[in-house]
Amino acid sequence: MSRVYNFCSGPAALPEAVLKKAQAELLDWHGAGVSVMEMSHRSTEFMSILASTKARLKRLLEIGDDYEILFVQGGASTMFAQIPANLTSGYDSACYLDTGAWSTKAINEAKKYTNVKVVGSSKSDNYTSVPNFDQLALDESAAYLHLCSNETIGGLEFADLPETDLPIVADLSSTILSRKIDVNKYGVIYAGAQKNVGPAGIVICIIRKDLLARCDDKLPTIWNFANLAKHDSMVNTPPTFAIYLADLVFEWLEEQGGVEAMEAINKKKAQTLYDYIDQSAFYANPIDPAFRSRMNVPFTLADDSLEARFLEESDAAGLRTLAGHRSVGGMRASIYNAMPMEGVEALIDFMKAFEKRYG
Structure with missing residues (x-):
C-alpha cells in the first residue's frame, strides 16, 4: 500500500528519506555485519553514531561549548519531575508559566519537589493566549522559570521569552528544530524526540554546564543530570536505535538547509x-x-x-x-x-x- 499523510501529534511522521536509509542499513550498518539495534553501546561503531548525533545537533542549533547535550530516557513527562529534582537544591521555589495542558502537568509534578509559584496563567482565557510578560509575578530568588513554548494539545505557541535573570527551563518538544532559537537565552531546553527529532525513546536535554553543580548526589543515579553528562548519557544502555534515527533526521535537516x-x-x-x-x-x-x-x-x-x-x-x-x-x-x-x-x-x-x- 502507498504511504498516507500522517498528521499524528506524536509519534509523528518521519521523513521518508530517513526511513528508507534506515531500511537499507537495518541488517548491516556500514559493513559492521550487524544492525544498530544489535551492536554494543560501548562499541566503536555506536560511539561514532553518538558523536555524530551530538555534533549535528550542535551545528543545527548553534549550541555553544558552555552547554551539555544529554539523551535522557523516560519522555518529557519524566522530565517534569527530573528537572525540579535536579535544579532546586538550595532553593525554596521555582517559577512556572501556565499556558496549557502540558504546563499544568509540569506544574503538578514539580509540586512534589518544590514550592511552585505560578507566575502567570492563561487558564481564564481557556488557554487561547499567553499571559502578558510585563505582568508576570516573577520571583528572582527562585531556582528557575519553566515554560512550554508550544502546547501541542491546545495548538498554542509563542517565540518570545520573558525578561528575567532566572535560568529559563523550556519544554520545546513540539518546537525544537522547527524554527530558529537562541540557545543562549535558556538554562535548560528539553524535548521529546517523537515530534521533530525521531522515534519515541529519548529526550534531548540541552543544559547549561553551570547548572549541573546543583545536581544532588542523593538523586537516583540515572536521574542525575551531572552524572549523565559525566558518562555521556550512558549511565545505562541508552536507546541506541532512537539515537541513530535522530542522527539520520539531523542529517536530513542539514540537507534541507x-x-x-x-x-x-x-x-x-x-x-x-x-x-x-x-x-x-x-x-x-x-x-x-x-x-x-x-x-x-x-x-x-x-x-x-x-x-x-x-x-x-x-x-x-x-x-x-x-x-x-x-x-x-x-x-x-x-x-x-x-x-x-x-x-x-x-x-x-x-x-x-x-x-x-x-x-
Missing part, C-alpha cells in the same frame, strides 16, 4: 492552512492569531455532529490521525518538519470537498 530553511517551510505550511480555516464559516480555530502554533493546528466544525464522519472520510482519503486530543475533541493537524507542503494541500482539498458536501 538547516533550521532556518525549515522555519520558512513551516511558516508557509501553517499560514496556508490557517488562511483556509479563517475564510471558511464551516471550520474554526480557537487560538488568538498572535499565538497560533505552526506545528499543531486544531480546528472545529460548525456542526460538531459531523466530526465522526469527517474523521472516517479523511482516514479513507489517506489523511490519518486528525482527531483532536481526547481532552478537547475536534480536529488537530500536526504538521511537523516531516510533513510536506503536499500533505497540507491534500488536507485543504479534502476540507473543501467535505464542506461542499455537508456545509
Whole structure:
C-alpha cells in the first residue's frame, strides 16, 4: 500500500528519506555485519553514531561549548519531575508559566519537589493566549522559570521569552528544530524526540554546564543530570536505535538547509492552512492569531455532529490521525518538519470537498 499523510501529534511522521536509509542499513550498518539495534553501546561503531548525533545537533542549533547535550530516557513527562529534582537544591521555589495542558502537568509534578509559584496563567482565557510578560509575578530568588513554548494539545505557541535573570527551563518538544532559537537565552531546553527529532525513546536535554553543580548526589543515579553528562548519557544502555534515527533526521535537516530553511517551510505550511480555516464559516480555530502554533493546528466544525464522519472520510482519503486530543475533541493537524507542503494541500482539498458536501 502507498504511504498516507500522517498528521499524528506524536509519534509523528518521519521523513521518508530517513526511513528508507534506515531500511537499507537495518541488517548491516556500514559493513559492521550487524544492525544498530544489535551492536554494543560501548562499541566503536555506536560511539561514532553518538558523536555524530551530538555534533549535528550542535551545528543545527548553534549550541555553544558552555552547554551539555544529554539523551535522557523516560519522555518529557519524566522530565517534569527530573528537572525540579535536579535544579532546586538550595532553593525554596521555582517559577512556572501556565499556558496549557502540558504546563499544568509540569506544574503538578514539580509540586512534589518544590514550592511552585505560578507566575502567570492563561487558564481564564481557556488557554487561547499567553499571559502578558510585563505582568508576570516573577520571583528572582527562585531556582528557575519553566515554560512550554508550544502546547501541542491546545495548538498554542509563542517565540518570545520573558525578561528575567532566572535560568529559563523550556519544554520545546513540539518546537525544537522547527524554527530558529537562541540557545543562549535558556538554562535548560528539553524535548521529546517523537515530534521533530525521531522515534519515541529519548529526550534531548540541552543544559547549561553551570547548572549541573546543583545536581544532588542523593538523586537516583540515572536521574542525575551531572552524572549523565559525566558518562555521556550512558549511565545505562541508552536507546541506541532512537539515537541513530535522530542522527539520520539531523542529517536530513542539514540537507534541507538547516533550521532556518525549515522555519520558512513551516511558516508557509501553517499560514496556508490557517488562511483556509479563517475564510471558511464551516471550520474554526480557537487560538488568538498572535499565538497560533505552526506545528499543531486544531480546528472545529460548525456542526460538531459531523466530526465522526469527517474523521472516517479523511482516514479513507489517506489523511490519518486528525482527531483532536481526547481532552478537547475536534480536529488537530500536526504538521511537523516531516510533513510536506503536499500533505497540507491534500488536507485543504479534502476540507473543501467535505464542506461542499455537508456545509
